[in-house]
Amino acid sequence: MHHLRSASFLLTVALAATSALSQDKVSGDVVKIGVMNDLTGPYSDLAGTKSVDAARMAVEDFGGKVLGKPIQVVAADHQNKADVASARAREWFERDNVDVIVDLVNSSAALAVARIARDANKLVLVSGGGTTRLTNEDCSPTTIHWTYDTYALANGTARAMVKQGLDSWYFITADYAFGHSLEKDGSAVVKEGGGKVSGSVRHPFAATDLSSFLLQAQASGAKVIGMANAGPDMNNTVKQASEFGIVPKQSLAALLIFIDEVHAMGLKVTQGMYLTTGFYWDLNGQTRAWGKRFFERNKRMPNMVHAGVYSAVTHYLKAIEASGTDETSAVVAKMKATPVNDFFAKNATIRADGRLMHDMYLMQVKKPAESKYPWDYYAVRQVIPAEQAFLPAAKSVCPLLKK
Amino acid sequence: MFEWLGITPQGLFGQILIGLINGSFYAILSLGLAIIFGLLNIVNFTHGAQYMMGAFVAWGAANYLGIGYWWSLLLAPLAVGVIGIVIETTLLRRLYQSDHIYGLLLTFGLALIIEGGFRQAFGISGERYEIPEQLQGATDLGFMVLPNYRAWVVLASVTLCLATWALIERTRLGAYLRAGTENPNLLRAFGVNVPLLVTLTYGFGAALAGFAGVLAAPIFQVNPTMGSNLLIVVFAVVVVGGLGSIIGSIVTGIGLGLVEGLTKVFYPEGSAVVIFVAMAIVLLLRPHGLFGKEK
Numbered sequence: 001m002h003h004l005r006s007a008s009f010l011l012t013v014a015l016a017a018t019s020a021l022s023q024d025k026v027s028g029d030v031v032k033i034g035v036m037n038d039l040t041g042p043y044s045d046l047a048g049t050k051s052v053d054a055a056r057m058a059v060e061d062f063g064g065k066v067l068g069k070p071i072q073v074v075a076a077d078h079q080n081k082a083d084v085a086s087a088r089a090r091e092w093f094e095r096d097n098v099d100v101i102v103d104l105v106n107s108s109a110a111l112a113v114a115r116i117a118r119d120a121n122k123l124v125l126v127s128g129g130g131t132t133r134l135t136n137e138d139c140s141p142t143t144i145h146w147t148y149d150t151y152a153l154a155n156g157t158a159r160a161m162v163k164q165g166l167d168s169w170y171f172i173t174a175d176y177a178f179g180h181s182l183e184k185d186g187s188a189v190v191k192e193g194g195g196k197v198s199g200s201v202r203h204p205f206a207a208t209d210l211s212s213f214l215l216q217a218q219a220s221g222a223k224v225i226g227m228a229n230a231g232p233d234m235n236n237t238v239k240q241a242s243e244f245g246i247v248p249k250q251s252l253a254a255l256l257i258f259i260d261e262v263h264a265m266g267l268k269v270t271q272g273m274y275l276t277t278g279f280y281w282d283l284n285g286q287t288r289a290w291g292k293r294f295f296e297r298n299k300r301m302p303n304m305v306h307a308g309v310y311s312a313v314t315h316y317l318k319a320i321e322a323s324g325t326d327e328t329s330a331v332v333a334k335m336k337a338t339p340v341n342d343f344f345a346k347n348a349t350i351r352a353d354g355r356l357m358h359d360m361y362l363m364q365v366k367k368p369a370e371s372k373y374p375w376d377y378y379a380v381r382q383v384i385p386a387e388q389a390f391l392p393a394a395k396s397v398c399p400l401l402k403k
Numbered sequence: 404m405f406e407w408l409g410i411t412p413q414g415l416f417g418q419i420l421i422g423l424i425n426g427s428f429y430a431i432l433s434l435g436l437a438i439i440f441g442l443l444n445i446v447n448f449t450h451g452a453q454y455m456m457g458a459f460v461a462w463g464a465a466n467y468l469g470i471g472y473w474w475s476l477l478l479a480p481l482a483v484g485v486i487g488i489v490i491e492t493t494l495l496r497r498l499y500q501s502d503h504i505y506g507l508l509l510t511f512g513l514a515l516i517i518e519g520g521f522r523q524a525f526g527i528s529g530e531r532y533e534i535p536e537q538l539q540g541a542t543d544l545g546f547m548v549l550p551n552y553r554a555w556v557v558l559a560s561v562t563l564c565l566a567t568w569a570l571i572e573r574t575r576l577g578a579y580l581r582a583g584t585e586n587p588n589l590l591r592a593f594g595v596n597v598p599l600l601v602t603l604t605y606g607f608g609a610a611l612a613g614f615a616g617v618l619a620a621p622i623f624q625v626n627p628t629m630g631s632n633l634l635i636v637v638f639a640v641v642v643v644g645g646l647g648s649i650i651g652s653i654v655t656g657i658g659l660g661l662v663e664g665l666t667k668v669f670y671p672e673g674s675a676v677v678i679f680v681a682m683a684i685v686l687l688l689r690p691h692g693l694f695g696k697e698k
Contacts, residue, residue, distance in 0.1 A: 040519075040522065041527070042527055042628075043527075044522075044526070044527050045526045045527045045528040046528075175671075175672050201671050202671055202672050203667075203671055203674070204671075204672065204674055204675030204676075205675075206632050207674070207675065208623055208629070208632050208633060209421075209425050209622075209623075211421050211424075212418055212421050212422075212664060212667035212668070212671075212674075213667065213671065215414065215417050215418065215421065215547065216414070216668070219411070219413075219414050232529070232624060232626060232628070232632075235528075235529070235624045236623055236624060239531075239622070239623070239624060240622065243534070243541075243550045243552065243553075243622065244541065244548055244550055245541050245548050245550075260528050261528055263528070264528035264529050264530065264531060264624065265531055265624070266531045268533075269531075
């Protein structure tokens with residue numbers, strides 16, 4: 001009798017405990033990860049469907065389930081338009097019960113979605129978007145900026161070059177907000193390091209012929225031509241600089257470049273160029289193993305955006321597992337409390353403003369003769385510690401840092 | 404003398420030369436458009452896509468078949484021309500009796516489809532195409548370093564433009580073509596196969612775009628969007644020159660290239676709009692363009 005009573009008591013407690021747990025465990029009984037980026041437009045090579053696949057890889061490697069519930073990956077094309085991105089984000093959060101939006105290449109789309117996520121109390125993990133505003137003026141408790149930002153890229157490249165005596169700069173700048181902010185960040189670092197900026201020229205967005213601007217840069221006599229532009233504009237600058245014999249008399253510094261672009265332009269014209277990146281597939285055994293798996297599936301080596309998506313999604317799923325729920329605040333707290341340790345980042349932590357503090361790499365593009373196998377493009381010149389790579393907390397205006 | 408402009412004479416000459424180089428590009432592209440409009444009355448929005456295809460044919464020939472630049476200069480225009488002929492005989496031909504806008508919509512739609520297809524197949528970063536060995540390197544002219552390949556581009560496009568002009572204005576075949584646009588029925592009465600002439604003309608216009616694509620491949624990244632970036636400027640050139648005027652498109656192409664080149668020195672931010680400002684002014688003063696005839 002006594003035994004029976006205590007057994008039934010235990011059973012009741014156990015039942016109550018499980019039902020209480022399952023109530024706030026996983027909303028909608030599924031964890032939905034939305035990958036939103038440019039699937040067809042100008043950024044579709046550096047993010048695109050390959051970011052979607054990176055998220056799928058993370059889910060597969062996690063076992064496809066978290067807390068016993070299935071994990072689902074959905075994708076959407078924001079067409080690089082902030083309004084399309086906002087509309088889709090609202091739909092995802094309100095109708096489709098998407099729990100987190102990742103990637104968000106294109107800064108204006110990233111900022112728009114981050115704002116909506118904040119109001120909906122949902123998480124965004126930015127990998128492709130580059131603006132520092134995400135963790136500075138527009139920082140939010142529900143935004144985590146994973147892979148890189150424009151400050152880290154300009155800072156890493158410019159600082160290292162000035163240190164090597166390449167201390168006079170001339171900027172070729174794309175004439176819109178993004179180019180201006182890259183030029184601003186780059187100039188500040190050059191001047192801080194004791195170098196000087198002898199001038200700049202602003203070219204219209206999507207200018208096919210940049211030779212005119214290159215001649216002006218050549219005439220300036222500066223040691224370094226800083227390219228504060230991106231995509232096709234930057235590619236054409238590099239290609240035409242080699243045509244006009246500007247390199248090696250002057251050095252080119254790309255302030256925003258991805259390995260896909262080095263691949264497309266070829267080592268012959270990109271050799272010797274300095275750049276900063278958050279990831280390179282050929283850094284060590286771990287990165288190589290993951291890179292090769294990615295290559296099998298996508299016929300291309302991953303860039304830092306793809307690696308960042310994988311790392312962010314994995315860290316997110318681990319945080320759900322550890323906190324026993326997919327409720328946003330609990331997951332964010334867990335993510336911020338746990339260091340990130342994977343092939344992408346070593347002992348990295350997420351700062352209060354949402355910035356993932358991980359090491360960046362200063363790279364130099366190899367000469368064609370030094371490249372031994374496909375995609376063997378970079379030589380590591382310096383590992384930039386996280387504290388030096390990103391905007392220092394003291395210089396940030398993000399209120400989350402001031403607590 | 405040049406100090407007050409804030410630029411050295413050397414710098415200025417360099418910029419003028421670059422303007423000429425770009426101008427000859429505009430000329431060869433707008434020439435194809437002008438021929439097609441002049442003889443077929445079709446505003447050919449597929450021109451940019453045909454230019455892009457020319458570059459891709461050159462790239463594909465080199466990459467898959469090991470065919471070099473010089474053969475591509477022949478092969479790519481042929482391939483693009485044949486595609487043009489297929490488009491003309493299967494689609495465009497049905498629209499000659501309709502308003503301009505139908506031809507415009509059809510060619511615009513085709514351009515989007517072709518561009519989308521290439522984007523799907525080759526991605527957006529583009530492919531690289533090397534400068535042919537014979538033309539690598541640069542020549543120091545004293546006031547600037549001129550890449551040999553650019554010199555070749557000017558030479559090739561100016562020669563081709565003049566040859567085309569001579570073909571249309573100075574030969575019997577050209578006379579047939581011009582007669583065909585004036586009065587196709589009368590020409591047919593003389594026993595000339597007018598539809599065939601029209602088909603070949605469209606093919607030739609498309610081939611010119613393909614040729615420009617091969618010329619451009621080593622300078623720009625071979626990329627699915629390379630045509631649409633250039634097309635609007637080229638249309639402005641055609642409008643300024645006078646829709647359908649052959650000599651107008653050549654002279655205006657080179658002239659506007661120069662204007663754009665100088666703008667890049669004195670007010671670089673304005674270099675994207677200067678051609679359209681020129682277009683607005685010309686249209687206000689001469690609604691039919693610089694060389695256009697009133698009809």
